[in-house]
Structures are given as C-alpha cells and as structure tokens.
Amino acid sequence: MDQITRKAIELNKGPAGRAIAQPMEESLIHALYEHITLERSASAQYLALSLWFAERELRGFAKFFEKESREEMEHASSFCKYVVARGQTVVLDQLEKPNQDYVSIQDIISETFQMEVDVTTSLQQIYSMAERSNDARTTVFLDPVIEDQIKSEDYFAYLIGKVKFANENSSSILIIDNELSSIN
Numbered sequence: 001m002d003q004i005t006r007k008a009i010e011l012n013k014g015p016a017g018r019a020i021a022q023p024m025e026e027s028l029i030h031a032l033y034e035h036i037t038l039e040r041s042a043s044a045q046y047l048a049l050s051l052w053f054a055e056r057e058l059r060g061f062a063k064f065f066e067k068e069s070r071e072e073m074e075h076a077s078s079f080c081k082y083v084v085a086r087g088q089t090v091v092l093d094q095l096e097k098p099n100q101d102y103v104s105i106q107d108i109i110s111e112t113f114q115m116e117v118d119v120t121t122s123l124q125q126i127y128s129m130a131e132r133s134n135d136a137r138t139t140v141f142l143d144p145v146i147e148d149q150i151k152s153e154d155y156f157a158y159l160i161g162k163v164k165f166a167n168e169n170s171s172s173i174l175i176i177d178n179e180l181s182s183i184n
C-alpha cells in the first residue's frame with residue numbers, strides 16, 4: 001500500500017515539483033500562457049492610454065485607463081496563480097511596445113473595445129479547449145472571468161456610443177471626462 005501511494009505521488013508532480021490533482025494538456029497550458037501575455041499587453045496599453053489622456057488634461061479618462069491597466073495586470077496575475085495552483089510553471093513572454101500614437105479619442109475607444117473583444121475570444125477558445133480535455137477545473141475558473149469580461153465589453157460599447165455622440169467636441173468630451181473621474 002505504502003509503495004502504491006509513493007508511486008502515485010511521484011507520478012503526479014509538476015515541473016516545479018508541486019503536486020498535481022489533474023494533469024493539463026500541453027495545448028491548454030500554452031493557450032493560458034498566450035492569454036497571460038494578452039492580459040499583460042492590455043495592461044501596458046491601458047497605462048499608455050492613461051498617460052496620453054493625462055498629458056491632455058483629461059484626468060477622468062486618465063484615471064479610468066489607469067484603473068483598467070491595474071485590473072488587466074490583476075487578471076494576468078490571477079491566471080498565473082491558477083497555472084501554479086495546477087502544479088505547472090508559468091512562462092512569461094516578451095511584450096510589444098504599447099501604441100502611443102493616436103489621432104482621436106474615438107479611435108482610442110474603438111481600439112480598446114476591440115482589445116476587450118480579443119480578450120473574450122481568447123477566453124472562449126480556452127474554455128472550449130478545457131471542455132474538450134474534460135478539464136472542469138479550468139472551466140469553473142473561467143466562468144466568473146468570462147462574466148466580468150462581458151461586463152467590460154458592455155461598458156466599452158457604452159463609452160464608444162458616448163464618445164461618438166460627442167464627436168470630438170471639447171465641451172462634450174469634458175462631460176464624459178467628468179463622468180469617468182467619478183468611477184472608483
């Protein structure tokens with residue numbers, strides 16, 4: 001009995017030596033790595049946007065994107081912790097330089113909406129992969145993440161509508177800026 005137990009423990013250790021309850025498919029681990037990179041890139045991009053607005057005295061937008069940047073880093077961190085909890089190691093990738101060259105607020109908000117959509121698409125792909133490999137732990141982990149992501153898309157779509165309506169008019173942009181400054 002002792003021998004069997006010892007053998008079982010040896011069989012279920014991850015690359016860093018942590019105990020593994022259920023092995024993960026290699027493709028799923030890599031998809032999670034790519035998703036972590038996507039969240040970290042979004043965080044860097046939102047920080048760049050926060051600075052872009054701060055340099056133009058739009059402190060509400062700057063505050064909003066600084067908060068978004070922090071949240072994306074928290075998402076990346078939560079995925080990293082999940083990978084570690086599953087007994088795997090986390091391989092961090094190099095990030096591309098964030099875009100700091102923008103011509104209009106409408107372009108910025110449209111681009112950020114697309115970023116949010118890309119994040120949701122990545123989550124859906126991971127979800128399908130997890131289902132295909134009967135990895136219920138991963139789908140359970142992803143459920144609240146996807147729910148939050150859908151709320152984010154909804155908010156960015158609302159922001160696109162507001163900014164489009166403002167049509168780059170300074171007074172209207174300042175009203176939106178004021179609304180964003182009151183978000184905690």
Ligand SMILES: [Fe+2]
Pocket residue numbers: 039042071072075119
């Ligand atoms: Fe995120």
